[in-house]
Amino acid sequence: xxxxxxxxxxxxxxxxxxxxxxxxxxxxxxxxxxxxxxxxxxxxxxxxxxxxxxxxxxxxxxxxxxxxxxxxxxxxxxxxxxxxxxxxxxxxxxxxxxxxxxxxxxxxxxxxxxxxxxxxxxxxxxxxxxxxxxxxxxxxxxxxxxxxxxxxxxxxxxxxxxxxxxxxxxxxxxxxxxxxxxxxxxxxxxxxxxxxxxxxxxxxxxxxxxxxxxxxxxxxxxxxxxxxxxxxxxxxxxxxxxxxxxxxxxxxxxxxxxxxxxxxxxxxxxxxxxxxxxxxxxxxxxxxxxxxxxxxxxxxxxxxxxxxxxxxxxxxxxxxxxxxxxxxxxxxxxxxxxxxxxxxxxxxxxxxxxxxxxxxxxxxxxxxxxxxxxxxxxxxxxxxxxxxxxxxxxxxxxxxxxxxxxxxxxxxxxxxxxxxxxxxxxxxxxxxxxxxxxxxxxxxxxxxxxxxxxxxxxxxxxxxxxxxxxxxxx
Amino acid sequence: xxxxxxxxxxxxxxxxxxxxxxxxxxxxxxxxxxxxxxxx
Numbered sequence: 001x002x003x004x005x006x007x008x009x010x011x012x013x014x015x016x017x018x019x020x021x022x023x024x025x026x027x028x029x030x031x032x033x034x035x036x037x038x039x040x041x042x043x044x045x046x047x048x049x050x051x052x053x054x055x056x057x058x059x060x061x062x063x064x065x066x067x068x069x070x071x072x073x074x075x076x077x078x079x080x081x082x083x084x085x086x087x088x089x090x091x092x093x094x095x096x097x098x099x100x101x102x103x104x105x106x107x108x109x110x111x112x113x114x115x116x117x118x119x120x121x122x123x124x125x126x127x128x129x130x131x132x133x134x135x136x137x138x139x140x141x142x143x144x145x146x147x148x149x150x151x152x153x154x155x156x157x158x159x160x161x162x163x164x165x166x167x168x169x170x171x172x173x174x175x176x177x178x179x180x181x182x183x184x185x186x187x188x189x190x191x192x193x194x195x196x197x198x199x200x201x202x203x204x205x206x207x208x209x210x211x212x213x214x215x216x217x218x219x220x221x222x223x224x225x226x227x228x229x230x231x232x233x234x235x236x237x238x239x240x241x242x243x244x245x246x247x248x249x250x251x252x253x254x255x256x257x258x259x260x261x262x263x264x265x266x267x268x269x270x271x272x273x274x275x276x277x278x279x280x281x282x283x284x285x286x287x288x289x290x291x292x293x294x295x296x297x298x299x300x301x302x303x304x305x306x307x308x309x310x311x312x313x314x315x316x317x318x319x320x321x322x323x324x325x326x327x328x329x330x331x332x333x334x335x336x337x338x339x340x341x342x343x344x345x346x347x348x349x350x351x352x353x354x355x356x357x358x359x360x361x362x363x364x365x366x367x368x369x370x371x372x373x374x375x376x377x378x379x380x381x382x383x384x385x386x387x388x389x390x391x392x393x394x395x396x397x398x399x400x401x402x403x404x405x406x407x408x409x410x411x412x413x414x415x416x417x418x419x420x421x422x423x424x425x426x427x428x429x430x431x432x433x434x435x436x437x438x439x440x441x442x443x444x445x446x447x448x449x450x451x452x453x454x455x456x457x458x459x460x461x462x463x464x465x466x467x468x469x470x471x472x473x474x
Numbered sequence: 475x476x477x478x479x480x481x482x483x484x485x486x487x488x489x490x491x492x493x494x495x496x497x498x499x500x501x502x503x504x505x506x507x508x509x510x511x512x513x514x
Contacts, residue, residue: 049512051503058496079477079485180514187504194497201490210486214479225476261512271503275496281489285482 013155028173057272
């Protein structure tokens with residue numbers, strides 16, 4: 001996008017970028033001063049309280065997708081589109097009881113990889129690592145690319161510079177402060193995002209009442225109000241399952257389950273879900289107002305900022321810039337921290353240096369964070385548009401891991417044959433359906449196939465797992 | 475069959491008020507944790 005098409009002047013964009021960059025890096029260094037070893041760095045000392053825990057669960061789930069894609073969903077899929085997006089919160093609600101159980105069964109655990117290794121053995125662990133690293137790295141790359149693209153679209157800051165600055169800032173404070181810095185900044189970022197969305201939402205409604213939005217939709221785009229909008233209803237199931245698979249398997253969430261104070265994990269994830277649940281509607285309805293406000297929308301993914309800038313002028317453009325910047329940072333930092341912990345614990349330590357000292361592991365985690373940042377930057381620089389769509393391929397991989405995790409946590413009869421077969425068969429058939437039928441069925445079919453295999457293996461199994469073995473994560 | 479204006483108002487205002495209450499609740503939780511020395 002050219003500078004003239006941006007909704008903020010580049011100079012103002014740079015000032016905002018500099019202010020928030022200094023704030024996050026300063027806080028990261030401040031919060032990281034207490035970290036002595038890997039446990040402090042990766043899990044914030046395993047003593048995070050309810051306020052920070054609830055906020056980080058919500059903030060990490062508020063990506064730039066939530067604030068930018070929710071309006072796009074509303075514009076393309078109508079009322080059901082917003083509600084479909086809101087179902088992603090079910091991942092947090094359903095993970096809440098699991099988080100409490102994870103903390104009880106694995107009081108010394110570090111990563112979701114520890115669970116697969118101890119529960120199902122090295123083959124399942126290897127498959128899990130391949131799936132989760134593919135997903136986490138593509139998510140990280142897509143977030144960093146989105147950062148460069150959005151900052152360029154909002155303020156005219158060149159793509160490479162915007163992407164580089166946001167990635168560098170997140171790398172620096174995550175390296176220095178570890179999970180404590182990520183969780184601390186998440187609290188501030190979540191408050192900024194939520195308050196910003198409320199102010200922007202009520203301001204838009206003061207310019208155009210809901211009745212006028214509804215009347216305009218009835219006249220010009222009645223499909224968006226259709227109670228039986230088939231594509232939108234399909235999107236609900238896809239979003240729901242993708243959300244479940246992502247939260248259940250990814251170390252972003254498991255590391256928080258290990259980091260929250262004993263007994264708080266369930267409550268913190270449930271509160272996080274409650275905080276996140278209304279955001280897709282609160283941020284998404286703005287797109288439905290575009291017709292009533294007569295705002296031209298040349299690209300569906302920019303509908304939110306365009307409507308806000310049209311209604312609120314410069315103040316609205318600044319608010320959107322800050323909300324988007326906070327949304328991006330809250331997800332990129334979490335992905336950097338969780339993926340670096342996974343590589344440090346599951347690859348460096350478990351495969352090569354089982355007797356590494358905790359202080360050494362902390363240093364390794366910091367260098368891995370830096371390496372992840374450089375890798376992500378190198379992949380993002382050419383701005384290959386199709387890279388972001390690779391994330392959609394991960395839907396079947398993510399869906400195929402739901403049942404091995406859930407049954408592995410609760411059923412003693414769940415076994416390695418079920419987990420390995422469930423992941424391979426589910427992901428394989430899901431990917432075939434992705435190309436043969438379409439994206440909207442891939443996750444659903446992968447999850448169903450994996451479920452059938454895992455349940456059948458558990459049903460016929462005579463083995464009974466000893467839960468005490470999970471406590472041996474150290 | 476389409477969603478009514480009343481339903482649209484309900485979910486939009488409901489979501490915005492919910493968000494506002496969530497922000498207040500987060501701030502209140504932080505203050506409670508700070509006074510008890512339970513932040514982390």
